[in-house]
Amino acid sequence: MAAHGADAGGRVTITEIARRAGVSVPTVSRVVNGRSDVSPRTRARVEELLRRHGYRKRPTASPSRAALLDLVFNDLDSPWAVEIVRGVEEAAHGAGVGTVVSAIHGRSGDAREWLRNLRARASDGVVLVTSALEPVLHEELRILGVPIVVVDPAGSTALDVPTIGAANWSGGLAATEHLLALGHRRIGLIAGPPRLLCSRARLDGYRAALEGSGTAVDASLVVPGDFRPESGFAGCNTLLDLPEPPTAVFAASDQMALGAIEALRRRGLRVPEDMSVVGFDDLPEVRWSAPPLTTVRQPLADMGELAVRTVLRLARDEPPDSPRVELGTELVVRASTAVPAKRG
């Protein structure tokens, strides 16, 4: 077991130096890399600590070394996952780095075993998707001195690691504004799990669009979901059973949108003639749903790619370009949305 503040090779980490100097990690990194944008006083204090603790820069991955990074999911059972794997593998391969893919199923036993193996194979960095780890394991990773980047952060932004997400609020806004522009006024939302930041941001984007157009937010039109198709199916049925059902549904994931379309089909209702449906993600498969889905494109592969670039920067003790990045989302209009049906 490595001592606190030292990495697997017994070296003190830059994070530990930053903590002792009372400055940020990027500041220490600037000193280590000889940058000029640090005050002389801070530089002196950091350099003293670096000397005292015998800090040595992590060796830059060289082509002769078998570099590896770890990509960790909770589960691999969503088409969502393969998009991120694709982006990470491509960027890592381009940098001559192998990608070790793991799923820890939210089980701490699996996570601990993964952590043991990670140490044994001397991984150069970890990309965590939706922060699959408990805080205690985050801390263990930090002690190992392995750089971490979180893609699609699940909860608090207080994590002491760079995060890469998507512009979820803007996406929720764009989806809802699209339906408003078509003339819809009663717009249902099948929301994601409220414990996830991305769900809350999409919901707030939906509300902001309605408020921006002077449309009252009707709480009965917001139903819960868990991003899986089953919950989209159930949520859409709940909306259809309202005394005054909506004329359009925004599902906060593509998979829920597919479930909603199936609920409509079973009642003999057509999309978009009887009901418009918008999704969120733009998974490859929804180009071929029946009908092809209007959705908000989340750049999952790009998020994976940026995560690799960031984690490799950290491995070279360079600071990330920004500790909090949100990549843009984009509305993709296909065949599942239209002007509202006239009600008889």
Add this chain to the structure above:
Amino acid sequence: MAAHGADAGGRVTITEIARRAGVSVPTVSRVVNGRSDVSPRTRARVEELLRRHGYRKRPTASPSRAALLDLVFNDLDSPWAVEIVRGVEEAAHGAGVGTVVSAIHGRSGDAREWLRNLRARASDGVVLVTSALEPVLHEELRILGVPIVVVDPAGSTALDVPTIGAANWSGGLAATEHLLALGHRRIGLIAGPPRLLCSRARLDGYRAALEGSGTAVDASLVVPGDFRPESGFAGCNTLLDLPEPPTAVFAASDQMALGAIEALRRRGLRVPEDMSVVGFDDLPEVRWSAPPLTTVRQPLADMGELAVRTVLRLARDEPPDSPRVELGTELVVRASTAVPAKRG
């Protein structure tokens, strides 16, 4: 560079011993592992060669070692791929082995770089999907002494490595028999690329079912596809434009089935009322296509799992249970098939 017939550590490989003794690899393996089912004469010849070449058994992966296996695709752009990743990761994780996922995009430059990295990180085994490598690279892997298993072999079965496929012929038979049992007699087939073994087997299963029921095979009802949705869309349109279109379509992949359903939707035709559609794969998403797809389940995750077990056996110099395995396929009946529509 390792010498021919020696592995990365300069040890002679079991494959090389087998070649020199003029026996199979499993036979040498039986001798190495002290099994009794080898003739005394063969045993003597093999033992002499083992001694002469100073053969040492590969060390069994121990928990303290950071074991890795490589999972190699041509491309990661299909939902098909994630199913295999899931099965491989789960089995490998269970064995304490990390899974390095790579896509080589059919480019020999990518493949060579992957091979260089594989050597540097001392991978314990390779699972190749649809045999992503050119023969020359297969030979280089063989020289490195890294065990290989091919999942879903693309072409010739003459490969000198164990292969794990699905019962494609039986699946094609079951899909077509299901449509015949519903009363369909004009059944279209959107076939896969003829250079792939799995495509040819599915086509032959389709023909065998028709012949078994005394239904003539009409060549105009078989149209080409490439497993992608676009080709299912185009193929279905070709079938619909025939003077006498079929009443049912068997698409040799789920993605082509989704393309076919969209072609039908665009013409205002309903599935299954106006046309039955059967797919092949049972990807998770087709449970939520509109309508949910009747399809042939290919046990992709199980195939990945068995590949891991086999490659780890080979890494311990044990022979595979069988060098050619086909896992069973199974018809899953959902809502996209029904009795034929009455024609006016």
